[in-house]
Each structure stands twice: as C-alpha cells, then as structure tokens.
Amino acid sequence: MRVCRRANFNAAHRLFRADWSDEKNQTIFGKCNNPNFHGHNYTLEVWIDGNIDPETGYVIDLKIVKDLIKSEIEERFDHRNLNLDCPEFDDLIPTAENISVVCFNLLRTKLDSKYSLTIRLWETENNIVEYSGQ
Amino acid sequence: MRVCRRANFNAAHRLFRADWSDEKNQTIFGKCNNPNFHGHNYTLEVWIDGNIDPETGYVIDLKIVKDLIKSEIEERFDHRNLNLDCPEFDDLIPTAENISVVCFNLLRTKLDSKYSLTIRLWETENNIVEYSGQ
Amino acid sequence: MRVCRRANFNAAHRLFRADWSDEKNQTIFGKCNNPNFHGHNYTLEVWIDGNIDPETGYVIDLKIVKDLIKSEIEERFDHRNLNLDCPEFDDLIPTAENISVVCFNLLRTKLDSKYSLTIRLWETENNIVEYSGQ
Amino acid sequence: MRVCRRANFNAAHRLFRADWSDEKNQTIFGKCNNPNFHGHNYTLEVWIDGNIDPETGYVIDLKIVKDLIKSEIEERFDHRNLNLDCPEFDDLIPTAENISVVCFNLLRTKLDSKYSLTIRLWETENNIVEYSGQ
Amino acid sequence: MRVCRRANFNAAHRLFRADWSDEKNQTIFGKCNNPNFHGHNYTLEVWIDGNIDPETGYVIDLKIVKDLIKSEIEERFDHRNLNLDCPEFDDLIPTAENISVVCFNLLRTKLDSKYSLTIRLWETENNIVEYSGQ
Amino acid sequence: MRVCRRANFNAAHRLFRADWSDEKNQTIFGKCNNPNFHGHNYTLEVWIDGNIDPETGYVIDLKIVKDLIKSEIEERFDHRNLNLDCPEFDDLIPTAENISVVCFNLLRTKLDSKYSLTIRLWETENNIVEYSGQ
Numbered sequence: 001m002r003v004c005r006r007a008n009f010n011a012a013h014r015l016f017r018a019d020w021s022d023e024k025n026q027t028i029f030g031k032c033n034n035p036n037f038h039g040h041n042y043t044l045e046v047w048i049d050g051n052i053d054p055e056t057g058y059v060i061d062l063k064i065v066k067d068l069i070k071s072e073i074e075e076r077f078d079h080r081n082l083n084l085d086c087p088e089f090d091d092l093i094p095t096a097e098n099i100s101v102v103c104f105n106l107l108r109t110k111l112d113s114k115y116s117l118t119i120r121l122w123e124t125e126n127n128i129v130e131y132s133g134q
Numbered sequence: 135m136r137v138c139r140r141a142n143f144n145a146a147h148r149l150f151r152a153d154w155s156d157e158k159n160q161t162i163f164g165k166c167n168n169p170n171f172h173g174h175n176y177t178l179e180v181w182i183d184g185n186i187d188p189e190t191g192y193v194i195d196l197k198i199v200k201d202l203i204k205s206e207i208e209e210r211f212d213h214r215n216l217n218l219d220c221p222e223f224d225d226l227i228p229t230a231e232n233i234s235v236v237c238f239n240l241l242r243t244k245l246d247s248k249y250s251l252t253i254r255l256w257e258t259e260n261n262i263v264e265y266s267g268q
Numbered sequence: 269m270r271v272c273r274r275a276n277f278n279a280a281h282r283l284f285r286a287d288w289s290d291e292k293n294q295t296i297f298g299k300c301n302n303p304n305f306h307g308h309n310y311t312l313e314v315w316i317d318g319n320i321d322p323e324t325g326y327v328i329d330l331k332i333v334k335d336l337i338k339s340e341i342e343e344r345f346d347h348r349n350l351n352l353d354c355p356e357f358d359d360l361i362p363t364a365e366n367i368s369v370v371c372f373n374l375l376r377t378k379l380d381s382k383y384s385l386t387i388r389l390w391e392t393e394n395n396i397v398e399y400s401g402q
Numbered sequence: 403m404r405v406c407r408r409a410n411f412n413a414a415h416r417l418f419r420a421d422w423s424d425e426k427n428q429t430i431f432g433k434c435n436n437p438n439f440h441g442h443n444y445t446l447e448v449w450i451d452g453n454i455d456p457e458t459g460y461v462i463d464l465k466i467v468k469d470l471i472k473s474e475i476e477e478r479f480d481h482r483n484l485n486l487d488c489p490e491f492d493d494l495i496p497t498a499e500n501i502s503v504v505c506f507n508l509l510r511t512k513l514d515s516k517y518s519l520t521i522r523l524w525e526t527e528n529n530i531v532e533y534s535g536q
Numbered sequence: 537m538r539v540c541r542r543a544n545f546n547a548a549h550r551l552f553r554a555d556w557s558d559e560k561n562q563t564i565f566g567k568c569n570n571p572n573f574h575g576h577n578y579t580l581e582v583w584i585d586g587n588i589d590p591e592t593g594y595v596i597d598l599k600i601v602k603d604l605i606k607s608e609i610e611e612r613f614d615h616r617n618l619n620l621d622c623p624e625f626d627d628l629i630p631t632a633e634n635i636s637v638v639c640f641n642l643l644r645t646k647l648d649s650k651y652s653l654t655i656r657l658w659e660t661e662n663n664i665v666e667y668s669g670q
Numbered sequence: 671m672r673v674c675r676r677a678n679f680n681a682a683h684r685l686f687r688a689d690w691s692d693e694k695n696q697t698i699f700g701k702c703n704n705p706n707f708h709g710h711n712y713t714l715e716v717w718i719d720g721n722i723d724p725e726t727g728y729v730i731d732l733k734i735v736k737d738l739i740k741s742e743i744e745e746r747f748d749h750r751n752l753n754l755d756c757p758e759f760d761d762l763i764p765t766a767e768n769i770s771v772v773c774f775n776l777l778r779t780k781l782d783s784k785y786s787l788t789i790r791l792w793e794t795e796n797n798i799v800e801y802s803g804q
Contacts, residue, residue, distance in 0.1 A: 001231055001234075001235075001263065001264070001265050002263065002264040002265075003230070003231065003261075003262070003263045003264075004261070004262040004263070004264070005260060005261060006259065006260040006261075006262070007260070008526070008527075010440050010441060010442055010526065011440055011441060012414035012438070012439040012440050012441040012483075013441070015727070017725075028726060028731075029726075030733065031480070031481035032481065034481050034482060034483065034487070036414070036482070036483035036486040036487050037414040037439055037441065037483050038412050038413055038414050038441055038480075038481040038482060038483065039412060039413060039414040039415070039439065039440055039441005039442055040412055040441055040442070040443050041442050041443045041526055041527075045262075047264075052231050052232070052235070055151075056162060056163075056227070056229070057149070057226070057227035057228075057229035057231055057232045058229055058231060059231055059263075061162075062261050063164065066260075078433070078440075079433035079434065079436050079440040080436060080438070080440060081414075081436065081438035081439050081440065084438040085436070085438050092727070093726070093727035094727075095726070095727035095728055096673070097671055097673065097722050097727055097728060097729055098722070098727045100671075101671075101722070124410070124412065124443055125410075125443075125676065126675060126676040126677070126736075127673075127674070127675060127676075127732050128673070128674040128676070128715075129671065129672065129673045129674070129729075130671070130672040130673075130674075130717075131671050131672075135767055135770075135771075135799065135800070135801050136799065136800040136801075137766070137767065137797075137798065137799045137800075138797070138798040138799070138800070139796060139797060140795065140796040140797075140798070141796070142392070142393075144306050144307060144308055144392065145306055145307060146280035146304070146305040146306050146307040146349075147307070165346070165347035166347065168347050168348060168349065168353070170280070170348070170349035170352040170353050171280040171305055171307065171349050172278050172279055172280050172307055172346075172347040172348060172349065173278060173279060173280040173281070173305070173306055173307005173308055174278055174307055174308070174309050175308050175309045175392055175393075179798075181800075186767050186768070186771070189687075190698060190699075190763070190765070191685070191762070191763035191764075191765035191767055191768045192765055192767060193767055193799075195698075196797050197700065200796075212299070212306075213299035213300065213302050213306040214302060214304070214306060215280075215302065215304035215305050215306065218304040219302070219304050258276070258278065258309055259276075259309075269499055269502075269503075269531065269532070269533050270531065270532040270533075271498070271499065271529075271530070271531045271532075272529070272530040272531070272532070273528060273529060274527065274528040274529075274530070275528070283593070285591075296592060296597075297592075298599065313530075315532075320499050320500070320503070323419075324430060324431075324495070324497070325417070325494070325495035325496075325497035325499055325500045326497055326499060327499055327531075329430075330529050331432065334528075360593070361592070361593035362593075363592070363593035363594055364539070365537055365539065365588050365593055365594060365595055366588070366593045368537075369537075369588070393542065394541060394542040394543070394602075395539075395540070395541060395542075395598050396539070396540040396542070396581075397537065397538065397539045397540070397595075398537070398538040398539075398540070398583075399537050399538075403633055403636075403637075403665065403666070403667050404665065404666040404667075405632070405633065405663075405664070405665045405666075406663070406664040406665070406666070407662060407663060408661065408662040408663075408664070409662070447664075449666075454633050454634070454637070457553075458564060458565075458629070458631070459551070459628070459629035459630075459631035459633055459634045460631055460633060461633055461665075463564075464663050465566065468662075544794070544795075546708050546709060546710050546794065547708055547709060548682040548706070548707040548708050548709040548751075549709070567748070567749035568749065570749050570750060570751065570755070572682070572750070572751035572754040572755050573682040573707055573709070573751050574680050574681055574682050574709055574748075574749040574750060574751065575680060575681060575682040575683070575707070575708055575709005575710055575711075576680055576709055576710070576711050577709075577710050577711045577794055577795075614701070614708075615701035615702065615704050615708040616704060616706070616708060617682075617704065617706035617707050617708065620706040621704070621706050660678070660680065660711055661678075661711075
C-alpha cells in the first residue's frame with residue numbers, strides 16, 4: 001500500500017558550474033543557464049509505502065506528511081533562490097533530479113525506516129523526475 | 135503492458151472508531167471525525183496488467199472495465215454515505231486506504247486471474263493512495 | 269482588471285425539502301436526495317474586479333483574499349455537513365447555486381465596496397456555477 | 403465569438419520598490435520580496451474577440467496567435483529574470499497584474515484593431531489575473 | 537447566476553474547402569488540411585444563465601443539461617468523422633468556431649428562451665473557443 | 671532515478687480487422703469501428719530510467735528527449751490518420767496499446783542502452799496505457 005501527499009513550492013534557480021567556461025555552460029544548459037536566474041512552480045509528490053495500521057486504517061496520517069513537507073521542504077525552498085539562498089545546493093546543480101534527491105534525503109531522515117519513500121517532482125507540466133533512493 | 139480506466143464517485147464519510155472515546159477519535163482523526171460526516175469527490179484509477187491480445191490489440195477492452203467499475207463501484211458508493219449505507223464499512227474505517235482495499239477486492243473477484251490489478255484512489259487533489267493486493 | 273484566488277473545501281450535503289414528500293424529493297433531486305448524505309470536494313474561485321493600485325501593482329493582495337477565504341469559507345464549511353452543521357443552510361437547500369450565493373454574501377460584507385465580486389464554484393469537475401450578485 | 407490560445411513561460415521575479423525601506427517592502431510584499439528572487443511557471447491565455455470569417459471558419463488562425471505569443475512574449479520573458487533582464491519592468495513592479503498589462507500592450511499593437519483582446523495569466527494554480535485594457 | 541455542465545466527444549475532421557485549390561487549402565489550413573483527416577478529444581462546456589428557482593435552488597437541473605448534451609451533441613458527434621458523417625458540416629468547415637456555433641444552435645432550440653446560453657469548446661488543451669450567439 | 675517528458679499529438683484512427691466481418695468488427699470494437707474514423711488528442715509520457723550524471727546533474731537532458739519525441743513521434747503521427755498515413759499500422763490495429771508499443775520501439779532504437787524506457791499514453795482523460803518493453 002502506497003500513499004501520497006502533494007505540495008507546491010515556487011523558486012528561482014540557475015543551472016551552471018563555476019568550474020566550466022561560459023561557453024560550456026551555455027552549450028550544456030542553454031537557456032537554463034541565464035545568469036540572472038529563472039524560476040518554476042515545483043509540484044512535489046511524496047509517496048510512502050507501508051502497511052495499513054489496522055487500528056487507524058492509515059498507512060501514515062497524511063496530515064503528518066503534510067506538516068513534514070511544510071517544515072522540511074516548503075520552509076526551505078518556497079520563494080527562495082535555490083542557488084543563493086539554499087546551502088543544500090552550494091556544491092550541487094539544482095536540476096530537478098538533484099532537487100528530488102535533496103528532498104528525498106531531507107524527508108528520509110524524518111521518516112520511520114519501516115516506510116519506503118519515493119519523490120516525484122514536476123518542474124513544469126511536461127518535465128517530471130522520480131527518485132526512490134539508491 | 136498496463137492499461138487504466140478512470141472513474142469518479144462522490145460520497146460522504148466519517149473517520150472514527152466506536153470503541154474509542156470522543157477524545158481519542160478527535161486526536162487521531164481530527165476534522166475527519168466530524169460526527170455529521172463530510173465528503174469527497176473520489177477519483178478511481180483501475181490499472182490492469184496483462185499481455186496484448188494479438189487478435190484485438192487490447193490487453194482488455196476498457197469498455198468492459200468501465201462497465202465493471204460502474205456496476206461494482208459506482209452503484210455501490212456513488213452518492214452514498216460510506217459509514218451508514220455501505221455494509222463493506224460496517225467494521226472498517228472508510229479511510230482512503232481501506233476504500234482502495236475494498237475496491238480492489240470487489241474488482242479482483244470479477245477479473246480473470248491472468249490479469250494483475252492495481253487501484254489508485256484520489257481522495258482530494260493532494261491525497262492519493264495505491265493498492266496492488268497483498 | 270480582475271484577480272482570482274482558488275481554494276477548496278470538502279463537505280457533505282443532501283438536497284431535499286422537508287415540506288415535500290419523499291416521492292417528490294426523489295423525483296426532483298434523485299440520488300442527491302440520499303437521506304444519509306453524500307459529499308464533494310468543492311473548488312471555489314473568488315474573482316475580484318478593481319483597479320491596479322499604482323503603488324503596489326496589486327488590485328488587492330491575494331494573501332488577504334486567501335486569508336479571507338480561510339476565515340469566512342473554509343472554517344465554516346470544510347469537513348462539515350452543510351445541512352446539519354451550517355446554520356446558513358437551515359432554510360436553504362445546499363445546491364451549488366445556493367452555496368455560491370452564501371459564499372458571495374459572506375465575502376461581499378468583508379470586501380471594500382470599490383471591488384466587484386464573482387464567485388465560481390466547482391461541485392465536480394463537470395458541474396460549475398458562477399454568481400456575481402443580483 | 404471568442405478564441406483563446408494558451409502558452410507558458412518560466413521566469414524569476416521579485417516584488418519590491420527601491421523607494422521603500424526594507425521593512426515596508428517586507429510588510430507589503432512578504433516572501434515575494436526575497437532579494438534573491440523566486441520564480442514561477444506562468445500560464446498565459448490570450449483571448450481574442452471577433453467575427454467568424456465565413457471563408458475560413460476562423461476568427462483568427464490560432465497558429466498566428468501561437469507565433470505572436472512566441473515572438474512577443476516567450477522570447478522576451480521565458481527563462482528570464484523579469485526585474486533584471488526585462489526593461490519592461492524597469493519602472494514597474496512585476497506583479498501578475500502588471501505582467502498581464504505588459505503582455506496586453508505587447509500583443510495589442512500587433513493585433514488588428516477589429517479584434518478585442520483579453521489576457522488571463524496564471525501565476526500559480528491558485529492565483530489568476532485577467533485584463534482587457536482600460 | 538450561471539451554471540455549467542462539461543462533457544467530451546472524440547471526432548475526426550479535416551479543414552478544407554472543395555472550391556479552393558490544394559495549394560490554397562494547404563496555405564490556409566496547413567496540417568489541419570490532411571486529406572485523410574486527423575482528430576481531437578473535444579471538451580464542451582455548456583453555460584446557462586438564469587435565475588435560481590427558489591423552490592429547488594437550481595437554475596436548471598444539470599442532469600437535464602447532461603442528458604441534453606448526450607442526446608443532441610454526443611450521439612451526433614462522438615466517434616464520428618465531422619466531415620463525412622455529420623450533415624451539419626456539409627457546407628460548413630468544421631473549425632472549432634463552427635462546431636461551437638452548431639452546438640449552440642442545437643442546444644438553443646431545446647432550451648427555454650428564459651435562459652441565455654454560452655458554448656465553450658476545447659479542441660486541445662491550448663486552443664479554446666467561446667460562442668454566445670449573435 | 672526516472673525522468674519524464676510529456677508531449678501531445680492529434681490523430682484520427684479506426685479499430686478494425688480487414689479479415690473480420692463487419693458484424694464481428696462492430697461487436698468487438700463498437701463505436702471505435704466507425705469506417706470514417708474518429709480521433710483523439712493523445713498525450714505521451716516518455717519515462718527514462720538511469721543514473722544522474724554527476725557532472726551535469728541530469729539523467730538525460732530533457733531537451734534531447736523533447737527533440738527526439740518531436741522527430742520520431744510528432745512528425746510521424748501528429749495530424750495524421752494512423753490507419754491510412756502511417757505504415758507502422760499497416761498490419762497492426764492502432765489501439766492505444768499498439769500505439770504505445772510502436773512509440774516504444776521508435777524511441778528505444780534512438781536511446782542509449784544504458785537507459786530503461788517506459789511509455790505512458792493517454793488516449794482520453796479516462797483511458798491510459800503503459801508499456802516498458804517485453
């Protein structure tokens with residue numbers, strides 16, 4: 001049995017590596033390399049696998065997941081510049097893939113090990129990534 | 135190969151246990167414990183795994199799945215009070231998790247064993263559960 | 269210039285008139301007349317017409333509208349039974365049309381008269397009503 | 403008869419006035435005032451009113467509108483920082499309201515005067531503005 | 537007060553005029569002129585303006601509108617080729633604009649004159665038309 | 671880690687077998703057997719599994735996937751009649767299942783074997799198929 005809670009955060013970012021030339025950054029990251037940043041409405045799906053608790057009928061109270069997403073993800077990343085405001089991306093390019101890894105790690109440490117965790121992140125309505133840990 | 139048919143039903147429900155005190159029900163189930171019920175538009179996704187029939191190009195005719203959802207799920211639960219009108223929940227708290235188990239069991243018995251079945255149920259646009267049997 | 273804030277509330281309701289026979293209620297309201305109630309995820313759009321304030325670039329701060337919807341609508345109707353829990357519907361059938369009138373009146377009294385107000389309410393993804401006052 | 407073409411652009415922005423103190427900017431614009439910017443996936447709806455051309459059955463070929471949105475709006479604002487990269491907002495706070503006015507003016511000058519124009523802009527799935535000119 | 541019922545139909549069509557050369561059809565209608573047709577999932581919104589009936593709380597029972605759309609629109613156009621199967625388009629190019637006029641006229645004759653009617657038709661998620669009569 | 675790119679194409683099709691009688695085609699394929707075709711807006715999700723490239727933070731640049739979908743899928747099937755214009759379906763009934771197999775095979779040959787591939791295809795908002803190869 002899997003349960004999911006969805007949430008949103010709006011952030012600015014830029015894809016580039018300081019150890020690459022401007023030309024290489026432009027070739028690899030194209031318009032996502034705009035030095036003045038651009039931004040997205042990110043939609044996050046947090047999927048949790050576990051057994052139904054026969055007492056409550058819940059795998060996990062989704063209100064708890066909602067609050068966890070708020071404290072761990074939204075308060076960190078919502079209305080932020082991922083490159084400048086968020087130390088999680090000091091040495092990590094804030095691609096959708098890497099954002100999903102960071103979200104996974106932040107939530108994994110707060111979640112009982114009896115649960116499995118999958119992160120699905122929508123960067124736009126056409127670009128989606130999904131990560132379940134290594 | 136997996137195929138899916140989506141459908142909707144609108145129902146009232148209340149989360150509580152008769153063997154718990156009002157205080158405990160309120161602590162565990164919060165506003166979902168309103169004694170006068172509240173309700174949702176449920177969206178059901180029925181996913182069926184199987185092989186393509188080379189004669190028809192179908193895994194299963196989705197018209198059959200549509201009719202099955204109508205007779206087994208919609209006619210049982212649409213415009214009903216899950217707690218009061220539906221004996222399936224006489225001894226089962228109608229959480230999204232338990233509703234998906236009930237839907238799974240109702241459809242599983244009607245479906246050829248050559249197919250695998252997964253139920254995905256949206257209680258709101260932010261709360262989703264998924265069940266594939268034990 | 270018009271601006272809109274969207275919100276949701278989940279409620280149970282029943283369509284019927286106490287001064288009608290069971291037969292007439294069934295004829296007119298069909299399955300919406302289930303005596304044990306059913307329910308919906310309502311989506312509310314609050315549209316406000318006005319001029320852009322040249323100082324702020326806002327017609328109205330949508331954060332204010334969000335808070336107003338929370339205090340006036342969500343706290344009243346979310347996870348409630350509109351017939352039993354909400355005195356607004358003591359003498360009013362909770363059709364989508366009447367719910368939108370009630371929402372309009374609740375917000376109209378809280379909103380500066382320089383603004384025009386329109387309520388759009390989705391009862392299901394296929395049934396929508398819109399009300400702008402008389 | 404009205405016709406509409408939808409499109410998207412992703413941009414960073416910050417709401418603030420240089421002639422206000424940090425405190426006042428924070429009070430009025432809250433988290434939208436983050437000095438390092440945040441961002442959104444903007445969805446633009448361009449509505450055009452006119453008569454059906456009896457020869458083609460079109461009010462206007464939506465392919466033309468699509469190309470116009472691409473050249474006038476997407477190439478200007480997509481993957482940009484509205485405050486730093488876009489002179490349209492040198493003296494204009496990039497609220498959704500003001501962005502819709504700028505989009506309206508850019509398209510209005512390119513569109514035959516026989517057509518009426520309305521811009522609808524989604525900043526998030528819950529915040530929408532609409533502008534039809536003065 | 538306005539109420540709306542949404543519905544869908546899936547159809548094939550081709551945009552062309554028999555009295556034009558192939559070249560002109562190609563210039564004006566581009567890929568929509570494919571001689572072997574292409575197709576769409578059309579989404580129809582039927583908006584009806586009227587007063588709330590104080591007895592029922594309805595402007596009009598949306599079940600009636602649903603049935604009307606089924607008999608007048610879906611049974612005519614769903615899973616049809618608009619050019620070959622539907623005499624309504626014998627002398628009319630099946631653009632979204634013209635389809636909305638045909639739907640308007642079909643429903644207008646079935647609807648009490650006390651109601652105003654507006655048709656909104658989605659040809660794709662990015663192309664929409666709206667018609668309220670002349 | 672999985673990444674996904676979504677795209678759309680609009681096509682006409684007909685479900686039938688030339689080696690079956692009209693009666694059998696009608697019995698099996700119902701209204702999808704209309705000899706003059708009908709059509710759909712197909713939504714395609716292309717899911718690719720792989721490891722994050724630590725240099726770029728990408729599993730694969732989704733711009734590459736977008737271009738691949740455009741050249742391999744959209745240019746083949748968009749605004750086409752799958753039965754008449756597309757040799758891929760000369761001996762294959764264009765059910766959603768078979769379309770997804772064809773899309774899978776077209777993209778599989780263009781994609782590095784280090785990636786796993788899954789195709790999800792929406793024929794309507796209620797009918798979905800998913801294929802990951804044999």
